[in-house]
Amino acid sequence: MPAVRILLVTQMWPTAATPELGSFLVPMVRELRAQGHEVDVAAIGRRGGSPLKYARLAGRAVAAARRRRPDVVFAHFLFPAGAAGLAAARAADAPLVVMAHGQDVANCDRRAIRAVTAPVVRGAAAVIANSRWLAARLAAHFPGVEPEVCDLGVDLAEFDPGTVAPAPWPGDHPRFLCVGALIARKNVVALADAFAALGRGSLTYVGDGPLRAELEGRPGVMLTGRVAHDAVPAWLAACDVLCQPSAIEPFGLAALEAMAMERTVVATTQGGPPEFVTPEAGVLVDPADPAALVAGLARAAAMPAPNPAARAAAGAHGSARQAARMAAVLARAVGR
Incomplete structure (x- = not known):
């Protein structure tokens, strides 16, 4: 060309x-x-x-x-x-x-x-x-x-699980991660509620936004604030499951980046994620169904970590x- x-x-x-x-x-x-x-x-x-x-x-x-x-x-x-x-x-x-x-x-x-x-x-x-x-x-x-x-x-070299050292994570396994703005569209409060209902593990939010106050102080939940994009791979390397149960997600780049890092994802059914999240790579959930979100976290936590099938699916992108x-x-x- x-x-x-x-x-x-x-x-x-x-x-x-x-x-x-x-x-x-x-x-x-x-x-x-x-x-x-x-x-x-x-x-x-x-x-x-x-x-x-x-x-x-x-x-x-x-x-x-x-x-x-x-x-x-x-x-x-x-x-x-x-x-x-x-x-x-x-x-x-x-x-x-x-x-x-x-x-x-x-x-x-x-x-x-x-x-x-x-x-x-x-x-x-x-x-x-x-x-x-x-x-x-x-x-x-x-x-x-x-x-x-x-x-x-997704940059498959930048998001390569073989070359990225994990970020320090003080919480227990399973380790759930959410990357993105703390806004209503990202469904971040519903995710925190589902995590509490699950009753095990730890949940970290990488990002900031107007809903931060509704997430602070919850047991097992940590907030990092905004980080540079080149710091995201380390957080993905440290987690077991990436969570993106947005009300609407036109594409879902955070989920794709997590898959490239061999991480299982929980992603929304509303938008782009169903076009690239395979059954072997993660769980698709109805963001308006709290019980489905809790079940999705449990199913994803039971999947392999690391998950080579997730990176294989990300390879097409x-x-x-x-x-x-x-x-x-x-x-x-x-x-x-």
Whole structure:
């Protein structure tokens, strides 16, 4: 495949101050570069601030497009980064490829957001969704759009159980781990309640958010706060089971990373996880069923730890393979 000059535009990108922000995009960029493609990044690297930061993102993206003359603009998140990407693509007279990640599609339930997202989706040469589940919801908002399905994948070298030393874990086995924001969508309180009902082991949350206070002080539960993405493999190495029983999970990267680390997972039935969590790799649970969640924890704890079948299933989603698929979509957009 010929090398492609790519301008990546995103509203989330890690920095020294926020090393976990948008870190899921880094392996894809690294793999695209390793495969010979040139990638420049126009991004927002901080949380909060005025909405004017999105206008500044658009300005930086347009300036980069005029300066670098990319073959294609690759925007992540439909809006507002997708709108910035569309402006950059027009400035460079290049095609736009935009990738939906989840919340950006859910936001389209609101008429105003759907209205400003429509020009991005309609103006893109290709639209990518990270799961079939998400693609169906995106197509429902924008009839006639046929998203490509391709996830970001997992770096199988970074998440290699043979090379990662486990983080210190003071609790008993079975050791349950939850990685992600402490928010309602992640179902973190229901997970803590199910763990209490199970009555054994220990549960660690890696992440932070507004529900932290509802989890603090519970017996057997530890909270680490936010950690850099490169610290996550060590926590996965220390656990027996990764838990992601979200109310909705458009893809489920934490579950995939755990599987790459040979860890059994408990994952939601609502969203992307059923597309890659095999029966040998973990347990799928209805997030609205407390009894099912307790039973799922018990079943997962009885599965092998480590679990080589989980890594075998994750192998189909290696970041190198997924980046090559992304590059093929980008190359097709350039060739149109």
